[in-house]
Amino acid sequence: MQKKDAFDLHLFLPYLLNQAAEASSLKFQRAYKDRYGILRTEWRVLFHLGIYGRMNAKEIGLRARIHKTKISRAVQKLEQRRFLTRDTDTTDRRLEWLTLTPQGRAAYDDLRALAQSYDSELSAALGPGEAAALRQALQKLADMAE
């Protein structure tokens, strides 16, 4: 980064990443909160089901790196809002398969469109190559275990 006596907090990657993440999430956050009254974990679960179709809580947790208690609560809320239904697996009754209802899918479609246009906006603000490079670097960091 730089010398010991000239530490620049705003270049410290974990800090900088958090600032950028927060700033870039703000608009989208307001959208899903205002339109559907859902939380961060909830839209993430919604998106996972929207994209990958039927999943169980465990799978979502692994893919999105979300703790199972968070998912459990998010699923409860989404069920209350009639955005998804649960079906116990017939051969392994510990498993619950989650599927979006038409309402859930409608919400997902709406938010996905928003996410896409918002993402384009962000990409445009950076350069076109810069955005691609950014994504690559971020994926490297995100995939670093520990």
Next chain:
Amino acid sequence: MQKKDAFDLHLFLPYLLNQAAEASSLKFQRAYKDRYGILRTEWRVLFHLGIYGRMNAKEIGLRARIHKTKISRAVQKLEQRRFLTRDTDTTDRRLEWLTLTPQGRAAYDDLRALAQSYDSELSAALGPGEAAALRQALQKLADMAE
């Protein structure tokens, strides 16, 4: 990003940024938690005082984009741990100037060294040029108002 029917959540910038931020913060988080029992907001306040010297809560909030209630509580905790002292401004008695105690500075020095070595580690994991490009892109995003 890509076509409507092929939305890749893991390329959606706000999502990807959050994943990267979380992953990259984990190690450092454990360090300040384990060594000093402090919270995210608390190390941030500590660092601001360590870097910029005497500040008041408002200034820290502006620079770090932290809400004033969070800062107020972080300052209380840091004061309890004897990491900082407060002095009411003589001409404007609403203002409180915060300064690190020697203990606070020692903790800051320790954590700063850690942050630096950790940051180098992260930069090395990416390419050398890649890290610089990443920082630039992140700053752009972080500085985007709204």
Next chain:
DNA sequence: GCGTAATGGTTGATTTTGTAACTAACAACA
């Protein structure tokens, strides 16, 4: 100066998260 608005900071009530312990169901192996 006096009333009103704005500012720095704190507090309290509510919501959300984190941690651990828990239930129910299945697996493995004697």
Next chain:
DNA sequence: TGTTGTTAGTTACAAAATCAACCATTACGC
């Protein structure tokens, strides 16, 4: 079959974040 160990998911309680209302003090308009 019975005992022990795992696994999927929930719940309970403590810790933390959020939001609004709240002092005390200073600034502004007249």
